[in-house]
Amino acid sequence: MKILIIEDETDLLEAMVDYFASEGIICETAPTYFNAEDSLSVYSYDMIILDLTLPGGNGLDLIKLIKERNSSAGLLIVSARNSLNDKLTGLDLGADDYITKPFHLAELNSRIKSLARRRFFEGKNELTFNEIKINTDSFEVTVNGEIIDLTRKEYDILLYFMVNKDRVITRESIAEHIWGDNSTFADNFDFIYSHIKNIRKKIEQKKGRNYLHNIYGIGYKLCER
Amino acid sequence: MKLLQKTNRTYLILSASAFTIAGLLTYIILSLFFESQLNEKLSDSKVHLIKTIERSGIIYTDPPYIEVREEPVVTEIKDFYSDTVLFDTIEKESVPFRQITGTALIDGKKYKIVIRNTLIEKSDFLLTIILTTGSVFLLLLLSLYFINKKLSHKIWSPFYGILDELKKFSQENTSFTLTISSGIEEFEELKLTLDKLITKVISDYQVLKRFTEDASHEIQTPLSIIQSRLESLIQEPDLTEMQATQIHSAYSASARLAKLTRSMLFLARIENRQYQESEKINLGTIVRSQTEFLAEAIRDKSLSVEINSDSECILNANVFLAESLVQNLLGNAIKHSFRSSRIKIEISNESFVISNNGAPLLVEPEKLFDRFYKVNSSSDSFGLGLSIAREICKAYNWNIIYIAKETLHTVTIKF
Numbered sequence: 001m002k003i004l005i006i007e008d009e010t011d012l013l014e015a016m017v018d019y020f021a022s023e024g025i026i027c028e029t030a031p032t033y034f035n036a037e038d039s040l041s042v043y044s045y046d047m048i049i050l051d052l053t054l055p056g057g058n059g060l061d062l063i064k065l066i067k068e069r070n071s072s073a074g075l076l077i078v079s080a081r082n083s084l085n086d087k088l089t090g091l092d093l094g095a096d097d098y099i100t101k102p103f104h105l106a107e108l109n110s111r112i113k114s115l116a117r118r119r120f121f122e123g124k125n126e127l128t129f130n131e132i133k134i135n136t137d138s139f140e141v142t143v144n145g146e147i148i149d150l151t152r153k154e155y156d157i158l159l160y161f162m163v164n165k166d167r168v169i170t171r172e173s174i175a176e177h178i179w180g181d182n183s184t185f186a187d188n189f190d191f192i193y194s195h196i197k198n199i200r201k202k203i204e205q206k207k208g209r210n211y212l213h214n215i216y217g218i219g220y221k222l223c224e225r
Numbered sequence: 226m227k228l229l230q231k232t233n234r235t236y237l238i239l240s241a242s243a244f245t246i247a248g249l250l251t252y253i254i255l256s257l258f259f260e261s262q263l264n265e266k267l268s269d270s271k272v273h274l275i276k277t278i279e280r281s282g283i284i285y286t287d288p289p290y291i292e293v294r295e296e297p298v299v300t301e302i303k304d305f306y307s308d309t310v311l312f313d314t315i316e317k318e319s320v321p322f323r324q325i326t327g328t329a330l331i332d333g334k335k336y337k338i339v340i341r342n343t344l345i346e347k348s349d350f351l352l353t354i355i356l357t358t359g360s361v362f363l364l365l366l367l368s369l370y371f372i373n374k375k376l377s378h379k380i381w382s383p384f385y386g387i388l389d390e391l392k393k394f395s396q397e398n399t400s401f402t403l404t405i406s407s408g409i410e411e412f413e414e415l416k417l418t419l420d421k422l423i424t425k426v427i428s429d430y431q432v433l434k435r436f437t438e439d440a441s442h443e444i445q446t447p448l449s450i451i452q453s454r455l456e457s458l459i460q461e462p463d464l465t466e467m468q469a470t471q472i473h474s475a476y477s478a479s480a481r482l483a484k485l486t487r488s489m490l491f492l493a494r495i496e497n498r499q500y501q502e503s504e505k506i507n508l509g510t511i512v513r514s515q516t517e518f519l520a521e522a523i524r525d526k527s528l529s530v531e532i533n534s535d536s537e538c539i540l541n542a543n544v545f546l547a548e549s550l551v552q553n554l555l556g557n558a559i560k561h562s563f564r565s566s567r568i569k570i571e572i573s574n575e576s577f578v579i580s581n582n583g584a585p586l587l588v589e590p591e592k593l594f595d596r597f598y599k600v601n602s603s604s605d606s607f608g609l610g611l612s613i614a615r616e617i618c619k620a621y622n623w624n625i626i627y628i629a630k631e632t633l634h635t636v637t638i639k640f
Contacts, residue, residue: 009449012450016453019457022460100487102446102451102453102479102483104456105457167460168459170456170473170476170480173456185522194525216466219459
């Protein structure tokens with residue numbers, strides 16, 4: 001997968017590039033409007049992450065360019081402006097998703113992956129981790145070939161882990177992922193604990209192993225160990 | 226007091242005192258004038274009488290008007306005037322007289338002469354003056370009143386026009402200007418000054434409103450960097466537990482800050498009316514979906530949620546705002562409910578009522594709507610939830626009321 005990240009904050013840009021690099025994905029970067037124009041006119045990408053506030057031009061104008069030159073690419077908008085109008089205009093212009101700053105890298109990764117699944121693996125969306133399989137079309141989770149019954153939130157959490165496997169996912173990140181940004185309960189981590197407990201239990205019932213490891217109380221990591 | 230009343234009252238007091246003084250002066254001047262006239266007349270009469278007696282030799286008397294007595298022992302005295310009261314036998318009452326008393330030497334004989342003339346009764350005189358000045362006073366007052374009334378209506382009409390326009394003023398209306406034009410210097414000046422003031426108020430308000438939004442925006446990017454850097458750091462495989470805990474505490478704090486700026490931004494955006502898109506929404510549906518969304522939290526405290534809706538409640542509002550409002554209030558109710566208690570929600574086409582049982586409230590319910598107000602200062606929340614709820618209600622002119630009766634807490638929204 002080839003990703004272009006258009007972002008003027010070099011620190012943030014670097015953090016994103018590093019994150020994707022550890023996933024084995026190589027990103028190209030464009031820190032200004034003009035760099036972005038250049039890159040877009042020469043290469044084609046599978047995914048484009050676009051920050052709307054760019055020096056040298058309005059990010060919304062870039063969307064038009066992207067749609068002209070690179071219409072098959074998935075487009076995720078990042079904005080600090082957090083303005084609803086920008087979001088609506090962006091989505092109207094053809095962006096696929098929208099994320100506001102500050103965000104968790106795991107969340108960004110999850111969105112990009114979900115976008116990729118929708119775009120490139122139509123009809124056959126399966127994520128596998130050893131004996132655990134998630135089909136994102138039918139929302140079915142199987143362990144050793146047997147279907148396990150998860151609630152909506154448990155499913156969301158497991159999927160979040162599967163997409164971000166081998167990484168420490170903080171409780172904050174999980175809470176925001178399932179409850180949303182503004183929720184009253186986004187700071188309540190007890191629920192997360194009980195969700196994780198339930199997921200483990202359900203996996204173990206089907207003779208699956210426990211891959212969800214607690215990391216020093218800061219969060220969890222889906223990995224073999 | 227109205228301006229017209231005030232001027233009328235001043236006129237009344239001023240003219241009343243002026244007229245009293247004028248009346249008194251008239252009385253004094255006229256009395257003096259009459260007295261001197263009468264004195265002159267009496268003196269003339271005396272001269273005339275003496276001449277008549279000298280010529281005819283007849284002692285002429287006509288009491289009480291003319292009295293002449295031969296008095297040999299009387300010493301010559303200078304004429305003097307005095308007032309006296311005599312009993313009038315015809316009118317059968319005391320009548321005031323002005324008299325001149327003097328002596329005269331006629332044909333070698335000494336006479337004492339008193340000539341009298343009736344005086345106008347003082348009380349009658351005074352009454353006449355009071356009546357005259359009084360009626361003039363009343364006439365003046367009445368005409369002044371009507372003139373003032375008519376004039377003030379006309380003169381002040383631009384003023385009332387400006388006032389009416391000002392009443393419609395709201396900081397939200399950025400294009401507000403006064404349109405009344407009177408051509409009268411004072412009112413034009415008033416209008417000009419007010420226009421300046423209005424422009425200042427509007428621009429200050431805009432600056433203030435933008436400030437929170439801008440400040441929150443500006444915080445977002447550095448926060449993203451902090452958060453993503455810490456997130457990367459957490460991934461390091463060789464972290465000791467202590468390092469991990471320290472990184473995580475910095476990470477938690479930045480996440481909290483992120484949440485705070487998000488809430489503040491949300492508030493600012495509702496205030497700035499940035500959620501313009503609205504559609505017909507069914508409140509009942511939203512309540513049910515939010516109850517579903519918060520199901521774990523409800524189950525966790527073994528709460529039961531009872532939803533009653535007599536009639537469908539269809540509102541014209543922004544879906545996101547309506548969801549936030551319901552989630553906010555329901556979330557609050559869940560958080561502050563006793564374990565295993567019941568949350569009741571009643572929906573009708575004019576109101577939404579949510580009640581729960583929790584610890585009694587120790588402060589004025591109104592305080593809970595204040596920004597950053599926390600009943601329990603050690604609580605993790607920012608105290609913005611109910612401020613957001615109220616701001617959403619404000620945006621749609623809904624009325625939100627919080628009533629706490631012992632352990633029963635009720636929030637009512639009237640549409």
